[in-house]
Amino acid sequence: MEKIFVTQPLLPSLTELDIHLKDIWSSKWLTNMGSKHNELETKLKDVLKVPNVSLFNNGTIALLVAVKALDLPYGSEVITTPFTFAATPHCITWNGLKPVFCDIEPNTMTIDAEKIESFITPNTSAILAVHVYGFPCNVEKIDKIAKKYNLKVIYDAAHAFSTEINGRGIGTFGDITMFSFHATKLYNTIEGGCLTFNDPNLVRKIYNLRNFGIQSEELVEEVGINGKLNELQAAVGLENLKLxxxxxxxxxxxxxxxxxxxxxxxxxxxxxxxxxxxxxxxxxxxxxxxxxxxxxxxxxxxxxxxxxxxxxxxxxxxxxxxxxxxxxxxxxxxxxxxxxxxxxxxxxxxxxxxxxxxxxxxxxxxxx
Ligand SMILES: Cc1ncc(COP(=O)(O)O)c(C=O)c1O
The missing domain is CATH 3.90.1150.10 (Aspartate Aminotransferase, domain 1)
Structure with a gap:
């Protein structure tokens, strides 16, 4: 029998993709926040029902930047789930922070919000929870804990594209949410991802961090990384939005x-x-x-x-x-x-x- 894989990637029509490729070829603009990229960012705001979207070349770099953007004290602790893909805790560790693993709920398999408080110490700075398989975390309880202890909240929504809770986009909960657009995800840009957030003050910071910290030709404001999504992948993303x-x-x-x-x-x-x-x-x-x-x-x-x-x-x-x-x-x-x-x-x-x-x-x- 021919192999049956766990998933199959969504693939745009080659005819439609060719129209984008011709645009890109004639513009000679291949990456660095080009027109396809910007169009996709705008469209994703509607799809995800969020006020701000920042596209990335993959979900892991997006998550690294999310953690970085919140300026958590170096060496502080971030409470997270052990039931996730490797990228989640690694993004904490790569930022010089310590992942603290909390157990999960038996049904949704997301972090057990009832147990989070028992892991909080004076050194805790944030919670990084995962909407695993698209099951939402207990966002209300996590929000209450975060307010009580003055913690930041980051959500890994790699599995939760287009998920809504009571009609509200899942990317509007917490301080920052990451979506992955990897080929294996329901919606893909081959490799890619985005951050969504409510606070308009994060727009400039996240823009900079994604672009080597460069704000303009002669102004470098942050210790940034290269997290840019290119025009070809943005074109795939625009077409896959239709599908x-x-x-x-x-x-x-x-x-x-x-x-x-x-x-x-x-x-x-x-x-x-x-x-x-x-x-x-x-x-x-x-x-x-x-x-x-x-x-x-x-x-x-x-x-x-x-x-x-x-x-x-x-x-x-x-x-x-x-x-x-x-x-x-x-x-x-x-x-x-x-x-x-x-x-x-x-x-x-x-x-x-x-x-x-x-x-x-x-x-x-x-x-x-
Ligand atoms: C829960 C989770 N977080 C993060 C990632 C990383 O995303 P990416 O592959 O886009 O870097 C993935 C999967 O790919 C994931 O499943």
């Missing part, structure tokens, strides 16, 4: 098929999206509980044998990485939920063009 809703629509059908077939299987738990939240349709995670006949790893192997490539997101947890596991705080923390779930979660193939035949095969494997 992502149709892809989400197709994924609603895939989701309905999985929900219908898998909810009846003993030992498989399907995490529930809260009612007031729009789904980004980025991932379809299932939890393989103890009363399922085989383990998550055995199931993963069975799928692999027949060329169905599921993903053990997020195994290992960040607290298992060589660079974090020996930290005393990691050794002492109660991380029982994450240490349980990291062995149980499996992300199933999830994209619009999965056929009924493919879905039937996947569900049959799970039933057997």
């Amino acid at each position: 992502y809703k149709a892809e989400q629509e197709k994924r609603t059908k895939v989701k309905a098929f999985y929900d219908e077939n898998l909810s009846k299987i003993k030992g498989i738990r399907i995490p529930k999206m809260p009612e007031n939240v729009t789904n980004s349709y980025q991932y379809y995670p299932i939890v393989i509980e103890e009363d399922y006949p085989i383990s998550r790893n055995e199931l993963y192997d069975k799928f692999k044998e027949i060329n169905i490539l599921t993903r053990k997101y997020f195994y290992p947890a960040c607290t298992d990485y060589e660079c974090y596991k020996n930290d005393l705080a990691v050794k002492l923390a109660d991380l029982s939920v994450v240490n349980d779930l990291k062995h149980k979660v499996l992300c199933l193939p999830y994209y619009g063009d999965l056929t009924i035949d493919m879905l039937n095969i996947i569900c049959e494997v799970l039933k057997k």
Whole structure:
């Protein structure tokens, strides 16, 4: 059987893309905040329902800049989740700060906001939480804690493109939110990402940090980096903006098929999206509980044998990485939920063009 991957990238029509390429070729403007880039920034404000968008060449550089832009005291502690992609804690560490890992909630698998306060010390400066699989964090509780202890809040919304909570864009919560536009994400610019934020005072700072700190020809204001998105990728982004809703629509059908077939299987738990939240349709995670006949790893192997490539997101947890596991705080923390779930979660193939035949095969494997 031909390989079935966990996702398939959204690809723009070559005819439409060619129109952009001709524009770019005739302008001879390939990067450095060109017209495609600026048009995409403007359009994303509407799509994400946010007041400010700053595009980046990838989500990791965007997140590095988000942490940098908040001027957190060097060496201070940032409370975060161990159930995420490596980029999240690494962006804290690369900024000379210390990630402090807090356990997660069993359903949404986001940071357990009820436990955050127990990790706060006089040295805590911020919370970096992740809307993992598009499940929103407990933004209200996190906001209350941040106000009480005067902490900054950064959200990693790499998985939550277009997600809204009660009609409000998820990128408007906290001080800064990062979205990733990597090829594997629902909406992509091949590689890319953006920051969204409410505070207009951050516009200049983030612009500078993304552009080597250069504000104008003879004025360098910050210790910046090169985080610019080029015109070709912005063009892909403009075209993919026309396509992502149709892809989400197709994924609603895939989701309905999985929900219908898998909810009846003993030992498989399907995490529930809260009612007031729009789904980004980025991932379809299932939890393989103890009363399922085989383990998550055995199931993963069975799928692999027949060329169905599921993903053990997020195994290992960040607290298992060589660079974090020996930290005393990691050794002492109660991380029982994450240490349980990291062995149980499996992300199933999830994209619009999965056929009924493919879905039937996947569900049959799970039933057997
Ligand atoms: C949760 C999370 N954070 C950050 C990133 C990094 O984004 P990028 O690949 O665009 O650098 C990713 C994935 O790619 C991710 O899944």
